[in-house]
Amino acid sequence: MSTYxxxxxxxxxxxxxxTVFISSAVVAQQATAIQAGAMLDVVSGELTPNxxxxxxxxxIESIGPNVSIPSEARVIDLSEYVILPGLIDAHTHLTxxxxxxxxxxxxxxxIPYRTIEGVAGARSTLLAGFTTVRDVDSEGADWxxxxxxxxxxxxLIPGPRMQVATLAISITGGYMNNDGLAPQIDVPxxxxxxxxxxxxxRTLRNQIKYGADWIKLYATGTTRHIDIDNMEPLAQFSDDxxxxxxxxxxxxxxxxxxxxxxxxxxxxxxxxxxxxxxxxMMLNDETLDLMVxxxxxxxxxxxxxYQDGPRSEWSERALAITNSHKRVFARAVEKGVKIAxxxxxxxxxxxxxxxxxxxxxxxxxxPLSAIQSATINGAELMGLDDDLGALEQGKIADxxxxxxxxxxxxxxxxxxxxxxxxxxxxxxxx
Ligand SMILES: [Zn+2]
Numbered sequence: 001m002s003t004y005x006x007x008x009x010x011x012x013x014x015x016x017x018x019t020v021f022i023s024s025a026v027v028a029q030q031a032t033a034i035q036a037g038a039m040l041d042v043v044s045g046e047l048t049p050n051x052x053x054x055x056x057x058x059x060i061e062s063i064g065p066n067v068s069i070p071s072e073a074r075v076i077d078l079s080e081y082v083i084l085p086g087l088i089d090a091h092t093h094l095t096x097x098x099x100x101x102x103x104x105x106x107x108x109x110x111i112p113y114r115t116i117e118g119v120a121g122a123r124s125t126l127l128a129g130f131t132t133v134r135d136v137d138s139e140g141a142d143w144x145x146x147x148x149x150x151x152x153x154x155x156l157i158p159g160p161r162m163q164v165a166t167l168a169i170s171i172t173g174g175y176m177n178n179d180g181l182a183p184q185i186d187v188p189x190x191x192x193x194x195x196x197x198x199x200x201x202r203t204l205r206n207q208i209k210y211g212a213d214w215i216k217l218y219a220t221g222t223t224r225h226i227d228i229d230n231m232e233p234l235a236q237f238s239d240d241x242x243x244x245x246x247x248x249x250x251x252x253x254x255x256x257x258x259x260x261x262x263x264x265x266x267x268x269x270x271x272x273x274x275x276x277x278x279x280x281m282m283l284n285d286e287t288l289d290l291m292v293x294x295x296x297x298x299x300x301x302x303x304x305x306y307q308d309g310p311r312s313e314w315s316e317r318a319l320a321i322t323n324s325h326k327r328v329f330a331r332a333v334e335k336g337v338k339i340a341x342x343x344x345x346x347x348x349x350x351x352x353x354x355x356x357x358x359x360x361x362x363x364x365x366x367p368l369s370a371i372q373s374a375t376i377n378g379a380e381l382m383g384l385d386d387d388l389g390a391l392e393q394g395k396i397a398d399x400x401x402x403x404x405x406x407x408x409x410x411x412x413x414x415x416x417x418x419x420x421x422x423x424x425x426x427x428x429x430x
Contacts, residue, residue, distance in 0.1 A: 031056045031073040032423065034399065036083040039063070040406065042375045043390055045368040047405055051083070055397040058423035063393055076428065078401050078418055084371070085391050086131030086398030086421060087413070088378030089353045091278060091299045091342025094118040094125070094133070094148055094162075095141035098349055104179075106140045106188050115144040122148055122159030124351030127427050129400040129416030132161040134382055136216045136257050136278065137168035139176070139346070140190040146211035158426055161398075163382055165257065166207045167192040168216035169200060169245065174225070174236045175218040175259070191218060200241060201248050208252045215249045217242070219260040219269045223305075226261065228317055231282050231324060233261035239268045246272040255383075257299075262287065262328075270296050276340065276381060281305060281325040283332070291337050297381045298332055299342035300325070302359040329363045339365075340381040341374035354414040357406075367407045397423040 032055045039051040052067040053060060069075060095118045096105070105114055118141070125133060138145040145164035152159040168191045170176045176191030192207070194200040204215055219242060220233040227234065237245075242258075242265065249256045255275040260266035262282030270277065270290045276297040277283065283291075283298070291298060307322045332339060343356045360370040379389030387396045401418035419427040 029057045031061065031070045032076060032425075033069040033073040034076045034078055034083065034420075035069075036078045036401065037080055038082045038405070039391060040082055040084040040371070041391070042085060042368070042371055045407065047082070047407070050079075053083070053391065053397075053399065055399075055420070055423045058397055060391065060393055060395050060397050063391055076418075076425070081401035081403060081417060082405055082412075083391065083399055083401045083418075084406070085375045085389060086400055086419070087129050087353070087374045088132040088134075088341065088382070088388070089125070089130045089160075089343055089345060089374070090134040090276070090297075090340040090378050090381055091301050091344050092125070092133045092135045092350070092353070093137060093139055093344070093346030094121045094135050094350065095138045095144045096346035097121070098347060100139070100346070106190065111141050111144055114141045115147060118144055118148045119151075119157050119159070121346075121350030122152060122157065122162075124349075125345065125353060126158055126160050126421065127416075127419060128351045128353050129402075129413065129419055130160050130353045131398040131400070131419065131421040132378065132382065132384065132388060133345075134163045134165075134214065134257075134342070134378075136165045136214065137191065138164070138166060139168075140188060142167070143210050149211075149213075161421070163213040164211065165214040165216035166210060166212040167203065168218060168259075169194050169203055170218040171195055171236045175221045197241065197244055200244055204245065204248050205252075208254055212254065215245065215254055215256045217245050217256055217258045217269070217274070219258040219265040220263065223261075223317065223321055226282070226317070226321070228320070231262075231320060233263045233265070233282055235263060235265035235268075237265065239264070242268050243272045246274065270294060278342070279305070280332075281321050281328060283328050285331065285335075288328070288332055288335050288337055291332075292335055295338060297338045297340045297377070299340050299381075300329055300332075300360075301342050301344040301356070302329065302363065303355045304344040304347045306359050326363050329360075329365075333365055333369070338377055338380070339369075339373045340377045341370070352414075354416075357410045357413050361410045367410045370410065371406060371413075397421075 034053040149162035170191035192203040225234040258269040258274040376389040379385040399420040402412040406412040417429040
C-alpha cells in the first residue's frame with residue numbers, strides 16, 4: 001500500500017514546492033532604484049536631469065524626474081552619469097577573433113576553443129554596453145553561436161542577448177571559400193556552400209532545425225569579387241536562387257540578412273524581401289530607394305572597411321571601396337534608409353563595438369541618429385522594439401551609463417561605466 005501511495009504523496013509535495021517557488025518568483029523581487037544625473041531620451045534627443053528609474057522583475061517599473069524610490073529598494077547612485085538604453089550591435093561574429101585572416105581558425109583552432117573565445121567575447125561585448133547583438137554567421141564554428149546564445153539565456157555565462165544565424169549560405173569558389181589551398185586538400189569551410197536549389201533548401205532547413213534565428217545569405221562576394229572598372233560587386237547567386245532563399249525562410253517565419261555590397265544581387269535581395277542588407281558599400285540609388293519603400297534595414301559596418309592609415313599605403317581598390325562607402329552612407333542618410341548599427345566585431349576586437357559611432361558621425365550623421373541606429377532601429381530590426389531600444393516604463397531594464405552627454409561627445413560611448421541587462425547589474429564603476 002505504501003508503494004501505491006508514495007507517488008501521490010510525492011506529487012502533492014512537488015505541487016506544493018512548485019507553488020511556493022512560483023509565488024516567491026512573482027511576488028518578492030526586490031526593486032532596484034537608479035538615481036541618474038541625467039537621462040538621454042533616444043527617441044526625442046532630450047536630456048532630462050535628475051531621473052530616477054525603478055527596476056523590478058527585470059523591467060522598468062517607473063522612470064522620470066518625479067519618481068519616488070520604494071523604501072525597500074537597493075539604490076544605485078549614478079548621479080554623476082548620463083543613462084541611456086543598452087546598445088545593440090546588429091552585426092557581430094563572436095566566434096571569430098581579429099587574427100582570423102592570418103591565423104585561419106578552421107585549420108588551427110578547435111571549435112571548443114573557438115566557443116570559449118566566444119564566451120570571452122560575449123563578456124567583453126556586454127561590459128562595453130552592448131546588451132543585445134545579432135550574430136550573423138559563426139564562420140566555420142558550426143553551432144557555437146547557438147550554444148553561446150542559449151548559455152547566456154540560461155544564466156551560465158554573462159553576455160549580450162543574442163540572435164544568431166549559424167552557418168550562412170555561400171557558393172563554391174565564392175565568399176568563405178577562398179582558402180588558397182591546392183585542389184587535393186579538402187578542408188571544412190567558413191560558410192555552408194550551396195550550388196543548387198536543392199542544396200540551398202537543405203542547408204537552410206538544417207540551420208533552422210539546429211537553432212538559427214536568422215538566415216545569412218552571401219548574395220555578393222568579397223572585396224576581391226568587385227569589377228574594379230565599374231565597381232560592380234559580382235553576384236554569387238542567380239536571381240531565382242535569391243528568391244528561393246526568401247521563400248524557404250518565409251515558410252519558417254525566419255528573417256534573412258543579405259551580405260550584399262551592391263549591384264544586381266543587392267537589388268534582387270531587397271526586392272525579394274530580405275530584412276537587412278549588410279555592408280552595402282556600392283549600393284546604388286535605385287536599391288536605396290527600394291529599401292526606403294520596403295522598409296529594408298541597412299547595416300553598414302563602416303569601420304571594418306574604413307582605411308585609416310596613410311593614403312599612400314592604400315590599394316586602389318581599398319580606397320575606391322572606402323570612398324564609395326562614405327558616399328553611399330551620405331546618400332542613405334539623406335534618403336531616409338533605416339540604418340541599424342553593426343560593426344562586424346570579430347574582424348574588430350570584441351568590446352570595441354562603439355568604434356562605428358565615431359565613423360558614422362565623421363561621415364556626417366548626427367550623433368542622435370547614430371545612437372538611434374544602435375537602440376530603436378536595432379530593436380526594430382530584431383523584432384524586439386516592444387521590449388528594447390528605449391528607456392520607458394514596462395520595457396526590459398537594459399540600461400547603461402556614461403560620464404558625459406554623448407550627443408556632445410560621441411566618444412563617451414567608448415567608455416561605458418555602468419551596464420544593467422534584464423535588471424541585473426554587470427558593471428558599476430564608481
Ligand atoms: Zn560579417
